[in-house]
Amino acid sequence: xxLAVIAFTARGLRLAERLPGQxxxxxxxxxxxxCFGGARVSAAEWAKQAFDEADALLxxxxxxxxxxxxxxxxxxxxxxxxxxxxxxxxxxCISLLSxxxxxxxxxxxxxxxxxxxxxxVTTATDGxxxxxxxxxxxxxxxxxxxxxxxxxxxxxxxxGKPVAFLSDFPxxxxxxxxxxxxxxxxxxxxxxTCSAAxxxxxxxxxxxxxxxxxxxxxxxxxxxxxxxxxDEFLSLHRWERASIREVCSIDLKRDEEGLxxxxxxxxxxxxxxxxxxLAQMQGDFSSSGFVASVTGVGNVCERAAVCGxxxxxxxxxxxxxVTVALALAPVELSFTDWRE
Numbered sequence: 001x002x003l004a005v006i007a008f009t010a011r012g013l014r015l016a017e018r019l020p021g022q023x024x025x026x027x028x029x030x031x032x033x034x035c036f037g038g039a040r041v042s043a044a045e046w047a048k049q050a051f052d053e054a055d056a057l058l059x060x061x062x063x064x065x066x067x068x069x070x071x072x073x074x075x076x077x078x079x080x081x082x083x084x085x086x087x088x089x090x091x092x093c094i095s096l097l098s099x100x101x102x103x104x105x106x107x108x109x110x111x112x113x114x115x116x117x118x119x120x121v122t123t124a125t126d127g128x129x130x131x132x133x134x135x136x137x138x139x140x141x142x143x144x145x146x147x148x149x150x151x152x153x154x155x156x157x158x159x160g161k162p163v164a165f166l167s168d169f170p171x172x173x174x175x176x177x178x179x180x181x182x183x184x185x186x187x188x189x190x191x192x193t194c195s196a197a198x199x200x201x202x203x204x205x206x207x208x209x210x211x212x213x214x215x216x217x218x219x220x221x222x223x224x225x226x227x228x229x230x231d232e233f234l235s236l237h238r239w240e241r242a243s244i245r246e247v248c249s250i251d252l253k254r255d256e257e258g259l260x261x262x263x264x265x266x267x268x269x270x271x272x273x274x275x276x277x278l279a280q281m282q283g284d285f286s287s288s289g290f291v292a293s294v295t296g297v298g299n300v301c302e303r304a305a306v307c308g309x310x311x312x313x314x315x316x317x318x319x320x321x322v323t324v325a326l327a328l329a330p331v332e333l334s335f336t337d338w339r340e
Contacts, residue, residue, distance in 0.1 A: 001026075001103070004050035006033045006043060008061035012088035015115065016060055022114045043069050056082035056107055066096060077101060078134070078147055084108050086117060094120040100135035101144075130157050131176035133190055133204065140333055142192075142206045143242035149204035152188035167192035169208065173335030192333065194243040196234065208331045211243040211313075214305025215259060216250070216323040223261040229322035230262070237314050239326065244268055248304040250275060250297070271308060278303040286316050301325040 003023065007013040013034050020030040031054070035043050043059075047069035050057050059066035063085045070083055074097070082104030083097035093115065095108040105121045112119035125132045134150050137143070144150060156163050157178045165179040169192055175181055183189070188202040194211060217226060234241055247263050249256075251272040263270040275297045283306055285299045297303060302316050302325040310327030317324045 001028045001056060002054045003028050003030045003056045003058060004054035005030060005058045005060065006035050006046050008035050008065065009088050012060035015088065015090050019111065026110065048073060051081060054081055056084065056104065058084045058086060060086050060088055063094065070097065078144060082107055086111065090115040090117050092120050093117045099123045100132045101138045103138060105135065124158055125154055130178060133206065137206045142208050145205045145207055145240065145242055149188065149202060152202045153190055153204050156188050161187060163187065164189035169331040169333060171333040171335060176335055194240050196238045196240040207240045207242045209243060209245040210329045210331045211245060212305050212308035212310045212327045212329060213244050213247045214249065214301035214325040214327065215247055216300035217253065217256065217259060218321040221258045221321050223258045223265065225320060226258055226262040226322050229319035230324055232319055233317040233324040239314065246271055246308060248273065248308040250278060250300045250304060273304060273307050278307055281306050283312055
């Protein structure tokens with residue numbers, strides 16, 4: 001996690017200077033900024049830059065300053081960074097924005113414990129000790145679809161109504177309070193799945209980012225052609241696009257601009273493997289003599305997907321110069337100590 005901290009007084013800066021060393025053990029990289037005594041950057045300018053570059057922002061000063069700085073930057077509680085405020089005396093650490101998905105609640109509690117402050121967390125589920133599915137999903141790097149269904153789930157829990165929690169993957173630990181592992185005829189539900197099947201507006205799908213997309217393509221192919229092939233492939237299998245965590249191919253495609261552009265649009269990294277590495281993969285793969293003559297291996301997409309670290313889940317699909325396959329990496333989820 002990257003934490004950007006701004007202080008507005010010398011006293012606040014001294015407090016901020018204690019954090020980098022204390023938080024480094026938690027994997028938090030802390031960057032400090034002083035906004036007083038002739039500082040060259042304004043609070044608004046700092047916030048705008050930090051909003052794009054950091055995972056969390058901590059204002060050490062008045063809450064009003066933080067609100068005015070971040071208000072024009074807000075987009076979604078599922079994508080905005082965590083925003084926290086602490087007074088210069090270190091008495092209170094407030095989780096202001098993105099408490100669950102952004103991790104502001106947990107970070108406020110951690111910083112408060114380091115500074116001897118009182119954490120201030122105002123989200124209703126936390127106030128009642130209830131499970132926050134969006135915070136849990138964020139911890140395991142899962143996507144949430146559709147996002148509006150979070151309110152339905154939280155609202156039912158707060159009203160004391162049971163919520164179905166179903167999963168296509170094993171989850172360690174006991175089901176949290178308020179949930180049942182039996183399907184209910186009505187009301188909101190949570191389903192952990194990579195399926196794109198629409199469960200209705202009240203069904204919140206928690207999608208593990210565990211899919212590795214293997215792609216082969218002809219030289220010079222356009223990004224649009226790759227995107228169209230992948231979309232058709234995923235639609236055919238009713239597979240959720242949000243589950244894709246990376247794209248893999250042969251190293252001959254390392255400079256294929258259409259493929260690289262597709263990965264950028266998807267927001268996932270690309271990995272490339274030499275032909276001899278792909279050839280060593282064990283499994284029941286389709287094979288093409290033509291592909292072997294060009295690349296040195298009889299199949300690129302299936303072998304590349306498996307080489308990325310998963311088991312082949314969806315076999316080779318061909319569409320106008322593009323081949324696609326999908327492997328599923330192991331999914332490890334747990335309810336045990338989910339807030340730690």
